[in-house]
Amino acid sequence: QVQLVESGGGLVQPGGSLRLSCTASGSIWVIGVMAWYRQAPGKQRELVATITSRGDTSYKDSVKGRFGITRDNAKNAVYLQMNSLKTEDTAVYFCNVDAKDAASSTYNIYWGQGTQVTVSS
Numbered sequence: 001q002v003q004l005v006e007s008g009g010g011l012v013q014p015g016g017s018l019r020l021s022c023t024a025s026g027s028i029w030v031i032g033v034m035a036w037y038r039q040a041p042g043k044q045r046e047l048v049a050t051i052t053s054r055g056d057t058s059y060k061d062s063v064k065g066r067f068g069i070t071r072d073n074a075k076n077a078v079y080l081q082m083n084s085l086k087t088e089d090t091a092v093y094f095c096n097v098d099a100k101d102a103a104s105s106t107y108n109i110y111w112g113q114g115t116q117v118t119v120s121s
Contacts, residue, residue: 002026002099002110008080009093009115016119017083022095022112024076032098032107034071034078038091038117045094049080063089085119093117 008020024031033052039045049059049069057069068081078095095112 002028002097002101002108004095004097004110004112006093006095006112006115009117011118011120012085013121014085014087014119016085017081018085018117020080020082020093020095020115020117022078022097024097024099024110027102028076028099029102029104030100030107031073031076034069034098035096036069036078036080037094037096038089039094039114040088040091043091048093051078082117085117087119089117090119091117 002024003026004022004024006022008018012018033050035050036048037045038048049067051057051069051071066084071078092114094114097110098107100107
């Protein structure tokens with residue numbers, strides 16, 4: 001069993017910054033790709049950023065140059081640094097982890113509980 005705990009969401013003014021954190025715990029054996037998704041009201045959940053175990057990253061076009069995804073394998077953690085925030089970044093942000101636990105021979109997908117990011121004047 002793997003569980004993800006997020007933190008760092010909140011209310012910020014346009015142009016401001018937030019740093020989201022997500023830490024995985026439980027019977028983790030291997031963690032592969034880690035990612036951040038977001039879902040705004042009335043919209044589909046969308047992929048924001050991914051990072052592989054070797055550190056290769058990818059980003060949704062609209063956040064390129066503003067957001068940075070990093071990971072700390074020793075801490076089983078993934079982070080999303082969000083700068084120059086815009087009102088359209090308002091959403092619930094979810095961390096996503098592809099991981100094996102000690103009892104599984106396959107990768108499974110795990111989701112965080114979501115953390116609200118609100119960008120408003």
